[in-house]
Amino acid sequence: MLAPDEIVQQRYQIVRPVGKGGSGAVYEAIDLRLGNRVALKQTAIPAEQSLNLLEREARLLARLRHPALPRVIDHFVEGRYQYLVMEFIGGDDLGTMLLQRNRLFEMHQVLRWADQLLGALEYLHRQNPPVLHRDIKPQNLKLTADGDVVLLDFGLAKGGSGGHTLHRTGESIFGYTPHYAPLEQINNTGTGPRSDLYSLAATLYHLLTGVQPPDALTRATAVLRRLPDPLISIRQLNAAIPESVGVILMQALALDPDERPVSAATMRAALAKAEAETNGAALSETPMYPVDADTLPAARFSDTVRYDAAIAQRLTPTTPSSDMSSALPAPQAAPRTMTTPKDETDRRPGRYAVLLARLRAVGFHGWSLLHRKVSALPHPWNRYALPAAMTLVVIMVLLSVVLAMSQTDTTAVAVNDASLPAPTLAPAPFVPTVLTPPDAFQHGAVSTVSASSVVQPVARRIIPAEVYTGALPITLTVEGDHLDEQYPFALESPEVGRLPLEMVSGDDTQVTLLLTALPSDFRGEATLMLVIDGAPQADVRLILRDFLERKAVSGVRREYRYMPQIGVDEAGAYTSLHTAPDAASNRFAVLRNDDVVEVLRADVPEWYEVRINASANALHVGAVGWIERWLIDDQNVPPLVFAGLLGQTPTDLAVRCGTQFRSSIYGSVEDRNGRGIAGATLIVTSADGRNQYTVRTRPNGTYDIGGLGCTTWIVRLTAIPDVSVFEANEVRVTNLNGGRYTAAEVRFRQQP
Known part of the structure; x- marks a missing residue:
């Protein structure tokens, strides 16, 4: 790291570090020759190892001229490092500003930036060959003193559509930013101008909602599992966004590049038209709470959803405050015992229940209203008001639960004369009851049977004790005593229900049974108890699995990054599932070392069909696909x-x-x-x-x-x-x- 006041190239005096990332460090510096401030970008590794990276960025930017692109001033090598000198854009980037604000950016302000950025992309994509930025995100956007946006950091840019993400020797530079990169960039299947449109749309989505969009791999995994796309409509997160604007941004966020706008010019014209239709309507200052993409499904009703006065009014209970005794039944002429609902003996729990019901109906809208009111309080009261309000709400909820539980479901009361003693019920005489299994009635069993004359079948074990359900029917053997009768056999568990078994043959000590069918929705593993003639055999259990075995992933290692199957990002090494046992097939989901998979098929040489059983990304759990065996077993690794x-x-x-x-x-x-x-x-x-x-x-x-x-x-x-x-x-x-x-x-x- 360069120290403040240090002079580089006998010309540039360091003021302070601005940031450090995968492609290098950036400093604010003073050009001692011209007296102006500049941004000095230094490679984070020795110059010999990054020769192509920085020279390529310098040449790329040096020939570009656009108001939304930084201007290159100088490029040089000093010692073991290379430097790129650019015009300095002061202030925080939009990513930092988004975290520091307690409200969203105004819609028309964001659309103005979008127009400038699309103009820059239109200019870049017109170059011969087209120049792709490939890393558009809020952290790479800064504002000038006039409020115009500038697109920074071309460390991942490439000319044309056939290049590769830049890497440095010995350590990969992250080839994309997950929440903003399109699927084709993550899968390294070739990016184009529409890839930049996806990243820009993801950035605008974040600026307008305060919520990061889920990464494209997570979305693709959900779609392949026939689950809803976890990308929430922008209007569900911010109802103030016009429908026409939301449609354009959601179209640009399509997983399939062919479904996105044809070009930056097309998207720019569409957004300009949509903005003109809003007739100057501005987005009010709405509280904003950034949400990570891993919790994005919860954001469907997040605080960024707008509210109105009608919703706020629903927070007020409508129960009259007058004397509740008028709602009670009229007193009776004679003492009697009656059953009274709880809300007729005491209306207080009912009133709390009404309030809770209304709060539940309003959901997070009420929280948004509360937070807005608290934020308006002067400092430092706004710091303590919200915890205090939350504590009060918790106390009210607990009080309502206690009061509700204190009421008996039925109460015997004497209405007219409280001095009358409550009637005393004499205990009923004990009458022994003989319980007969339901199946006995099917065989015409007599109503009274001597317990000593009935011999019950007893199972001691079932063979095998664990079975794979890949091929039905499954043959099972039960050993025990008194099994020679034609008893009904079944397997049972709360998760699966009852599975009848067909008897093939047997004698007093052993029977052969067939399991011929399973529920259509059976997945994973279940433990079932054997049931004979309605009697559970508690010590005899069978484990059913629809997979061959569970394996912990062990072959996704950083040292194998020379293989195209292995990628490296900020969380470490990762790989992906394929839709078919073919390296050229589409990829989806993410697997890392120590994730757990269930092997569904192992009959294709060098491949497993697996289902993700445990993963750090919960949305990937349950995904089914193909993967090369060495990535799971860490054996026979291709050299x-x-x-x-x-x-x-x-x-x-x-x-x-x-x-x-x-x-x-x-x-x-x-x-x-x-x-x-x-x-x-x-x-x-x-x-x-x-x-x-x-x-x-x-x-x-x-x-x-x-x-x-x-x-x-x-x-x-x-x-x-x-x-x-x-x-x-x-x-x-x-x-x-x-x-x-x-x-x-x-x-x-x-x-x-």
Whole structure:
């Protein structure tokens, strides 16, 4: 980190750090030559490891000219870091402002920003090739002194639609921000101009509602499970948003890119038309409470839902305050015993019940009203009023419960003469009762049976005790005593109900039964008790599973990030399920190490069909899809493969040997995208085995070995940082000499 007052490039004096993210740190600085303030962006890793990243952003921004895009002033390298100098936009970003406010942004203000941003996207997408930002979010938006919005941070931008998310060697830069990235960007299936429209719509959704939209993977998982899309309509969260505006934003948030607006220009024109139809109506200041996407379903009735006076009035109980005795029944002429409902003996619990019912009907609207009133109080009373009000509400609820429980369901009272003694009921004589199982009546059993003459069947165990329900019918064997009669057998549990069993054969000590059907909605695991002739056999239980086994995910490791199946974000390594046992099929849901899956099928080589049983994201639990087995078991992990190539150099034409040891071998070790890998180990050995050299690649992935003589050399790649298993062929360099031709290039590149 750069310290305040430190001077960089003998020109830029650091004022303070502004922020630090995955792609680097940003400082506010003073240009000592011109005297103005600038934003100085420094890479968070050595320059050799981020050469492409910052140079690409500098070149990209240097040729762009638009009011909503920052202007590049300078680009340089100093020491081990690279710097990008841009015009300084003061103040907080919109993400920070959103958290600090207790109300939403005004709708017309947000739509004005949307118009400016769509104009910038229209400009970017018109470039040849189109420039995609790919990281639009509130944190990347700042306001100028005139209130205009500026789109910052092009660290993930790319030209054209076929590029990849930028990564730095040794540690991935997050390729997207989950709540704002479209599904195609998360799945790395190719982004386009409509991907930026999704991110912008998600950003506008957040600014207008105070609620982060759920991430696209969570939405896709719900849709594939035939559950409602967890993305709540914008008008359900803020009823002041016009229907036309809500429709446009929800369309831009479609999971399918083809369902989104065709272009930024189209979306811009549609929003302009929708705003014009509002006739200047402004959004009132509404309390706003940011909600995380993991709790988004609860936001359906969150505090951001608007309320009106009619709803607030429903909070007032309508029970008359006059004497409640007029509602009681008229007194009777003679003492009698009668049953009186609780609300007729004391109306106080009823009044509280009415209030509670109305509060329940109003829901969070009442909370919104209460919070608004409390917020209007002067400081510091507004800090304590809300907890006090909540404490009072809790006390009232508890009081109503206590009073309600204190009332008896039926009360014997003497209405006319309270001095009359209450009637005394003599205890009824005890009459023994013989209970007969219901099934006995079906066989015409007599009404009186001697208990000593009945022999009850007894089960001791059931075989097998655990069964997989993938194929019906299931054959079961029950061992016990007195099983020779044609008793009805069944399995029973509160979750599943009663499942009848068909008898195939049997004798006094053993019977064979068939389970032929299960409830259509049976999922997961259930423990059922055996029932014989209506009598539960408490010690004999059967476990039913519709899966083969449960497994904890163990193969989703950061060190496997060289595989396309593994991604890395701020929470660590993750992978996704597929809709079919095919790596090219659509991906959805998210799995991380220590999540638990239930294996439904294992009959496809190298693949499991699984159902997510336990996950940090509750909305992904229950998702069913396919996944490669090594990601679950951490066994037979596909190795990292490098292809070693001998470059075309004049060395290949050498025919004679020199006498001086001035020859060299140089080259690089690169990942699949051509970026250098630091710290890789290579061993260069002479063909006769007498000489051997070991070298490590530099931070940019290059290496060289000098002082070699006239012989044949063998180059081997022997180690890669953070990779335990990999494969690479050896490369033989011939005709290397100390004369005119003195160098050979050997490059190792990771295969796709």
